Amino acid sequence: MRKISRREFIKYAGLGVAALSLLGSVGRGGPVFSQGTVGALPKLRRAKETRSICAYCGCGCGLIVYSEDNRVVYVEGDPDHPINEGSMCPKGIALSDANTIVNWQHRRQLNPRRITKVLYRAPGSTCWEEKDWDWALKEIAKRIKATRDATFEEKDEKGVTVNRTQAIAHLGSASLDNEENYLIHKFLRSLGVINIDHHARL
Amino acid sequence: MTNHFIDYKNSDVVMVIGANPAENHPQAMKWILRGKAERGTKLIVVDPRFTKTAAHADIYAPIRPGTDIAFLLGIINYALEHNLYFHDYVVNYTNASFLVDPNFKFEDGLFSGATTKDGQFVYDPTTWQYQKDKDGKIKRDPTLQDPNCVFQVLKRFVSRYDIKTVCRVTGTPEDVYRQVCELYCSTGRPDKAGNIVYAMGITQHTYGSQNVRAVAILQLLLGNIGIAGGGINAQRGESNVQGSTDMAMLYHLLPGYLSCPDATRHPTLKDYLEKETPKTSFWSNTPKFLISQLKAWFGAKATPENEFCYQWLPKLDGKEHSHMAIFQSMAEGKIKGFFAWGQNPAVGGPAAEPTRKAMEKLDWLVVVDLFETETAAFWRRPGADPRKIKTEVFFLPAAFSYEKEGTVSNSGRWIQYRWKAVDPPGDAKSDLWIVDRLFKAVREEYRKGGRFPEPILNMVWDYDAPGSEEPDINKVALEINGYEVDTGKPLPGFAKLTNTGSTACGCWIYAGYWYPDPDLGVVAAKRRDRTDKTGLGLYPKWSFAWPANRRIVYNRCSCDPSGRPWDPARALVYWDGSKWVTFDVPDFGAKDLATGAEIPPEKSAQNPFIMVPEGVGRLFGAQYGPRAAALKDGPLPEHYEPIESPVRNLMSKQQNNPLAKIYQGEGAARGKPEKYPYILTTHRLVEHYQSGAVTRNSPWLTELMPEMFVGISPRLAAKLGIKPGDRVVVLTARGKVYGRASVLPTLQPLKVDGKEVEVVALPWHWGYQGMAPGDSANVVTALFGDPNTFIPEYKALLCDVRKA
Numbered sequence A: 001m002r003k004i005s006r007r008e009f010i011k012y013a014g015l016g017v018a019a020l021s022l023l024g025s026v027g028r029g030g031p032v033f034s035q036g037t038v039g040a041l042p043k044l045r046r047a048k049e050t051r052s053i054c055a056y057c058g059c060g061c062g063l064i065v066y067s068e069d070n071r072v073v074y075v076e077g078d079p080d081h082p083i084n085e086g087s088m089c090p091k092g093i094a095l096s097d098a099n100t101i102v103n104w105q106h107r108r109q110l111n112p113r114r115i116t117k118v119l120y121r122a123p124g125s126t127c128w129e130e131k132d133w134d135w136a137l138k139e140i141a142k143r144i145k146a147t148r149d150a151t152f153e154e155k156d157e158k159g160v161t162v163n164r165t166q167a168i169a170h171l172g173s174a175s176l177d178n179e180e181n182y183l184i185h186k187f188l189r190s191l192g193v194i195n196i197d198h199h200a201r202l
Numbered sequence B: 001m002t003n004h005f006i007d008y009k010n011s012d013v014v015m016v017i018g019a020n021p022a023e024n025h026p027q028a029m030k031w032i033l034r035g036k037a038e039r040g041t042k043l044i045v046v047d048p049r050f051t052k053t054a055a056h057a058d059i060y061a062p063i064r065p066g067t068d069i070a071f072l073l074g075i076i077n078y079a080l081e082h083n084l085y086f087h088d089y090v091v092n093y094t095n096a097s098f099l100v101d102p103n104f105k106f107e108d109g110l111f112s113g114a115t116t117k118d119g120q121f122v123y124d125p126t127t128w129q130y131q132k133d134k135d136g137k138i139k140r141d142p143t144l145q146d147p148n149c150v151f152q153v154l155k156r157f158v159s160r161y162d163i164k165t166v167c168r169v170t171g172t173p174e175d176v177y178r179q180v181c182e183l184y185c186s187t188g189r190p191d192k193a194g195n196i197v198y199a200m201g202i203t204q205h206t207y208g209s210q211n212v213r214a215v216a217i218l219q220l221l222l223g224n225i226g227i228a229g230g231g232i233n234a235q236r237g238e239s240n241v242q243g244s245t246d247m248a249m250l251y252h253l254l255p256g257y258l259s260c261p262d263a264t265r266h267p268t269l270k271d272y273l274e275k276e277t278p279k280t281s282f283w284s285n286t287p288k289f290l291i292s293q294l295k296a297w298f299g300a301k302a303t304p305e306n307e308f309c310y311q312w313l314p315k316l317d318g319k320e321h322s323h324m325a326i327f328q329s330m331a332e333g334k335i336k337g338f339f340a341w342g343q344n345p346a347v348g349g350p351a352a353e354p355t356r357k358a359m360e361k362l363d364w365l366v367v368v369d370l371f372e373t374e375t376a377a378f379w380r381r382p383g384a385d386p387r388k389i390k391t392e393v394f395f396l397p398a399a400f401s402y403e404k405e406g407t408v409s410n411s412g413r414w415i416q417y418r419w420k421a422v423d424p425p426g427d428a429k430s431d432l433w434i435v436d437r438l439f440k441a442v443r444e445e446y447r448k449g450g451r452f453p454e455p456i457l458n459m460v461w462d463y464d465a466p467g468s469e470e471p472d473i474n475k476v477a478l479e480i481n482g483y484e485v486d487t488g489k490p491l492p493g494f495a496k497l498t499n500t501g502s503t504a505c506g507c508w509i510y511a512g513y514w515y516p517d518p519d520l521g522v523v524a525a526k527r528r529d530r531t532d533k534t535g536l537g538l539y540p541k542w543s544f545a546w547p548a549n550r551r552i553v554y555n556r557c558s559c560d561p562s563g564r565p566w567d568p569a570r571a572l573v574y575w576d577g578s579k580w581v582t583f584d585v586p587d588f589g590a591k592d593l594a595t596g597a598e599i600p601p602e603k604s605a606q607n608p609f610i611m612v613p614e615g616v617g618r619l620f621g622a623q624y625g626p627r628a629a630a631l632k633d634g635p636l637p638e639h640y641e642p643i644e645s646p647v648r649n650l651m652s653k654q655q656n657n658p659l660a661k662i663y664q665g666e667g668a669a670r671g672k673p674e675k676y677p678y679i680l681t682t683h684r685l686v687e688h689y690q691s692g693a694v695t696r697n698s699p700w701l702t703e704l705m706p707e708m709f710v711g712i713s714p715r716l717a718a719k720l721g722i723k724p725g726d727r728v729v730v731l732t733a734r735g736k737v738y739g740r741a742s743v744l745p746t747l748q749p750l751k752v753d754g755k756e757v758e759v760v761a762l763p764w765h766w767g768y769q770g771m772a773p774g775d776s777a778n779v780v781t782a783l784f785g786d787p788n789t790f791i792p793e794y795k796a797l798l799c800d801v802r803k804a
């Protein structure tokens, strides 16, 4: 019998009946990206493989995201990753749900609960309105400026330079990347914000 | 974490206290089980609930929520009484031999220095200091006999925590507790490694910092820090909570754990550097870290003549601005604008209802998220009238982790890269794109004028990538990593930082993460090399572990003062007679930076803990200069009762931590045991993540775990006539939540000082949004916090339960 590599073994073992039936609904077409390692799984042959890290707990498990036509079709543990060695917990294995789900017609589609438009609720309104980014960024920038300028403290009561506003607060986030948090931190401090906190304290 | 997940397989004994890895960190649990299978690791689980982790335990020790200090001090007392501590380690690598001020006292539950300031209880820590000789050197007694030496002070202090007393407090059966003491103290030998794993069960108390101190003291006494298979391993709950902490998404910090300037202490850069820079320890480099950060932020504008633009940073006002304080200010109408950016405080924060109500006081709220979270929808939550809520709400749709690229840092400090798989759907954008555009939009407004526009107009913000919509992640990462100002070349590590303005570095501890690996041809964070020479699982070329790619911190402690490894089978570094042999990056001066000459072991044996000014581990948390202040509530951990407790404190007449932070308003209402007789604790489930913002929008996960439930013991259920699956209501002084009764023998009443005490357990993942809505456990939690960290006391409250 041909010797199966550990990595191949995990690939076979990792895909139970549920996963295979799920893959049965994967859409057609798209460029061929497969690196050849998923040869045994015809439905994933067309999929692009991308290495990522789980978005949930702090273990930092490695995963392979399979995508087709710019949509995630399947996620599995990265067998090369030294921490999880190919396995994942239920949360990790369900990561694809944040992008696509399988609907009642057994078709894979974008998770319909994802918000894909900028939304705005006016004061006292009972509903959201869809907006575009340019409008929202400009309007938010105006609010920031108005609040900041109305509450800015150059000096405290002792005459010490403080250059801050206490009227703006920020929470988040342990779910963002380092580079994102770093830029948000810079952004907030440039405004003079001192009310900053996030999950680390909860 | 001092160590990392794979290292759990190297432990002889793992004690899990205040964590449940089988549920909340399943891959961490795998490494504990690997150790059990391969080297016979023994597992102790200390938990009020018989958890999935406990199901694998060699010893399961039930404990009353909120009594970890008594539990841990009892083990410390056992180790000292039976001479089971690691003598050579304790003498050389801790402050055991240091002499403490003879006026230091502990009486009736209070340390010396108790006083009041502005009507508040505070400690004056003057007596919590070391004795010094006339040259200013700390006095020591290496024989550990002087009655004022730390060792003797500690010994006296913990002597009250004998097994009987501890078990009366904690409710742990005495025979089980004795076994825990014996087994865990067996790791106090050179060839044994004991590992303490904790999470929120330790930190979420009004004395959470002191809980952590108790863990640290025990680990130091047994010589378990700085060695493979040992350490203090705080398992962190989110994929990048380590990184977001490193990047200082916290009011009191700047990236890299630099203090945020405070007007009461740091009016000028000179004041800052004087107050924040200790003479010894690695923090003596603080000027290099801060000035390089100012260069990264303000570029050519930052010069020595203008304090490197130090005055452009906002300064704190000497007060606290943590989560609970922010919502209190918001409720008082002082906060007008609020960003909930990838966080859902309407479910995740304590006292959820007052939190939601506070947001009604805002002028504007910006939510950046994937789904319509409870925070985004607070204005149309059940019971609210949107027409009366004047807050403007902007919802900005964000990208999920695999719809963008960047790095995340796991609990073991590994900074790992995530490649992008797909574009975000519709108009959703990466958070990097959102903050980049938002900053530019604000800058545009300030080009037309406004108050103090200098920091906004001059902040270095140059991340455009030609031909791409997305900011260039390489440019951001390079700035974080640090570069030479003249050449723009990346820095290989923080050793190259200067205080002259010749280097720029956004976050000094990340220096090196974006430096190309010479062999692999990729930046360090992108490395995927599985080489593991030692078999210890260090994987030095897999990603990058801050600081300096060190996998196990304080690793000088893995060998004796002469550089011989305590345990050759677990050697991380050792002195071979003429040079250091290093399997991990040394956490000490191994080579002279200028000449490259080897530094013999005697030198580093003096200060194996390079981050504290004493250079040694702190059994006694003394008041000792910049960046080494004592905790506000004492130099040693003492047991107090949770703010809400069914019993009186057996250890002293001081019922609660006298410094516990109690906030204002209905969220801080305090329940009495007569009305709320059961202990309430909160926990998580493997199927959900945090406030459920993502996982309650996942069909798979909501199907697996669809509904809020209330865990009660079979005994309590029988007493109250509750059957499994019945709808029940949990009441506290703050409010009530409904859920289905989960009646399992995993919860059992505890015998506390002869009295039976029941524990009720609530998972906290639900809210009024998502595919599977349910009541939020945080509706009944409280605004009580730790005085040092302001972390809420989620884990030990009081409640009543009734059939609904």
Ligand code: SF4
Residues within 6 Å of the ligand: A054, A055, A056, A057, A058, A059, A060, A061, A084, A087, A088, A089, A090, A091, A092, A093, B024, B025, B026, B027, B028
């Ligand atoms: S797969 Fe599970 S154990 Fe691994 S990081 Fe994700 S949530 Fe944690």
